[in-house]
Amino acid sequence: MKKFINDPADVVTEALAGLAAAHPDLRVDTAEQYVARADAPRPGKVALVSGGGSGHEPLHGGFVGAGMLDAACPGEVFTSPVPDQILAATKAVDGGAGVVHVVKNYTGDVMNFQLAAELAADEGIAVETVLVDDDVAVENSTWTAGRRGTGATLLVEKIAGALAEEGGKLGEVAAIGREVNAASASFAYALTAGTTPAAGRPGFELPDDEIEAGVGIHGEPGRRRERLRPARELVRSALDVILEAQPLDRGERVIVLVNGLGGTPLIELYLIYGEVATVLAERGVEISRRLVGNYVTSLDMAGMSITVTRVTDEMIRLWDAPVRTPGLRWGA
Amino acid sequence: MKKFINDPADVVTEALAGLAAAHPDLRVDTAEQYVARADAPRPGKVALVSGGGSGHEPLHGGFVGAGMLDAACPGEVFTSPVPDQILAATKAVDGGAGVVHVVKNYTGDVMNFQLAAELAADEGIAVETVLVDDDVAVENSTWTAGRRGTGATLLVEKIAGALAEEGGKLGEVAAIGREVNAASASFAYALTAGTTPAAGRPGFELPDDEIEAGVGIHGEPGRRRERLRPARELVRSALDVILEAQPLDRGERVIVLVNGLGGTPLIELYLIYGEVATVLAERGVEISRRLVGNYVTSLDMAGMSITVTRVTDEMIRLWDAPVRTPGLRWGA
Structure with missing residues (x-):
């Protein structure tokens, strides 16, 4: 380690x-x-x-x-x-x-x-x-x-x-x-496991061409292990699961969080956000606000999660209100 | 990859x-x-x-x-x-x-x-x-x-x-x-190399117990490879180099950036910042402002850099001024 x-x-x-x-x-x-x-x-x-x-x-x-x-x-x-x-x-x-x-x-x-x-x-x-x-x-x-x-x-x-x-x-x-x-509904993929200081080795092992679909933020198993696919396919699959659990009509508004699990570079998270925006646009869903970065992580796990939250005017107003914390800050 | x-x-x-x-x-x-x-x-x-x-x-x-x-x-x-x-x-x-x-x-x-x-x-x-x-x-x-x-x-x-x-x-x-x-003076350590999408494999290989001291943000070699040591020793060594290049008298004020290179969790960066604060306090240097996070990264490299900038009142005033960007935001 x-x-x-x-x-x-x-x-x-x-x-x-x-x-x-x-x-x-x-x-x-x-x-x-x-x-x-x-x-x-x-x-x-x-x-x-x-x-x-x-x-x-x-x-x-x-x-x-x-x-x-x-x-x-x-x-x-x-x-x-x-x-x-x-x-x-x-x-x-x-x-x-x-x-x-x-x-x-x-x-x-x-x-x-x-x-x-x-x-x-x-x-x-x-x-x-x-x-x-x-x-x-x-x-x-x-x-x-x-x-x-x-x-x-x-x-x-x-x-x-x-x-x-x-x-x-x-x-x-x-x-x-x-x-x-x-x-809200979320879905995550892991490319690698995180390593806790106490254990000193990754929480699980994944072959070089496999990912964990539906992983938890402590490395809990998800739905299945599958072959790594292009980002646009992974995003579509994740949004299929999310929108099955949380159906959205055309014209509904959401806040989207594209969240890194700690070891995934920001350049990949922005690429993923672009794919999310494309899919939601096709479905007629309006992304009112969004956040892209490492916010709810799993140590150094390479991976990402997508969260979609259906929002009201009041939720957007409260989202936009000033916040002043080490990890999230605007308007203050 | x-x-x-x-x-x-x-x-x-x-x-x-x-x-x-x-x-x-x-x-x-x-x-x-x-x-x-x-x-x-x-x-x-x-x-x-x-x-x-x-x-x-x-x-x-x-x-x-x-x-x-x-x-x-x-x-x-x-x-x-x-x-x-x-x-x-x-x-x-x-x-x-x-x-x-x-x-x-x-x-x-x-x-x-x-x-x-x-x-x-x-x-x-x-x-x-x-x-x-x-x-x-x-x-x-x-x-x-x-x-x-x-x-x-x-x-x-x-x-x-x-x-x-x-x-x-x-x-x-x-x-x-x-x-x-x-x-300003900066010094970085790498625990692992980043992987570019084009190359598909890490830019260099490090044994499990070695680190690159003085690594560049593209994985350029630093001063030497050395055994991994406790964070407090690495921080002291980095600050020795930084303060030799940029001597600071007691009472001088600085802005400190503890920067993750992409694959290092925030919990480690805060631990490092604590060590930096301890060492600079011993030397009588006042940390006027600081920033801890992933700002100047090297893809998914596990590593961190420390930057120390000697500042004037005017620099602090300008640092505190409102900024509104995706990566840095306050007061706006």
Whole structure:
């Protein structure tokens, strides 16, 4: 294994120290292991807290800041954060208006966020949970009952975060987060596996001419292994799956995320976006907004995912609202 | 080779089509092969034009927009843009106040930008050239007489671009670009080589426990191959080289860029930034601003570079000015 690390056991802690040094407008609690806005808690504002295993950066720590998350709880690499950690973050950012937990649908994450929510309730903090399960490649998976949560997490955090920033109430913020998730579908391909610092070798092996279609962001198996095909064919196949799960009529509007899984160069992601735009144009679907880059990654996995979210005027308005985080920033 | 492409010969053209589809505020001329601000030319504004081989995205096309470049000329992967292409871009964005060419120091780039500048002069366009040669790993290299141009290109484009945006004159914009370059030093490590679509295999081979110290952004050899060491030791060695080339007194201020070369996960880049911050704090150097991410890449190379730029109040002010490009955006 070749990585820029010291001891594999210290990767998450040391990366958090770097994040803290790089972003003075974040507050990193290295003891409790969470990242919060430096100005949290904001009295009267609904707070958003997310988290999950590390290795998906910039998700979630890189999405903490004005207009998005109030706090993020990074677990060890590909490992759920623990309930005490989530509780500490929840208490740290609660401004009295309640807290929304944004939880990707993995069994450990769901269980630990639920425990934390119950503990928070015991302390008088109202918590609503938004479960993200947008990955339509498979039902159930290695660490998941039901669909996995992947790229749509970014959209949920951005759009619900914007509503919270402008004064939305707890129920409203949770509701729009759930709407965004319900309106989203994602599908990913892997060309290679990522390598965790602890394991020191790729999570799976793929022959030189094969890809994993429907891979998860921890390297979970997808639908099948298949021969590598030209990008335009892969994009068509992915969109067939996405649009079967989430049918779109002509004239409907979407936000598209073409997301790199960490080891795929941006030049390929733009090429893929061009193919996505071509296919959706043929189907009469209007891409209102789009994002191309590495946002929900799987360490150094060469791969990409496509997320399509059917949007309303209100979602577009909230998408366009200012956001100021390390990983996503505009209008501020 | 596993890549998300169609025909290797079409990668740059198709990625440009995707860039155009993704960013309506850019104008992509696919015939002449350049990317320009949609609102160019802006009468009376000094225009900035850069370019170079593709494969370093978001550099340069991703840095076109308000507050940074007016146009970028992407060559084929790792191949210089041609003079006609540079001339076309220069003419397209000239607003009558002259054009600054930002050129990374590679022989082909230098020659082709020079030819284009002469052709532009024949047509009555005043061109100043800012040569970027910040990579202090080696004097002369595979495709370079003198030092190579790498990470400092981003700082030159951002800071000179901000001055042009606020009405700086041709000589002033070029002068501050040269000052930023002169105040910058960079050093890179590779863990693996990148793979160009045309070659289909990594540009060089490294044993499982070796790294290339001082690697170039096209995989050019550096100072030596050495055993992989802990990140904190690599950072110290890199900063020793950087600070020998660019001595800094206690109390001096810098902008630091910790840049991924494409295949290195963000979690490692933040860990590295933490080490950089520690070493510079020991030396009494103040990091006024910093940037951590994949900005000047080498396709899917696992690796990173560190750039340190000694800055003045004026440079910090221009760094903080609004920028709105696909690859760098704040305050707008």
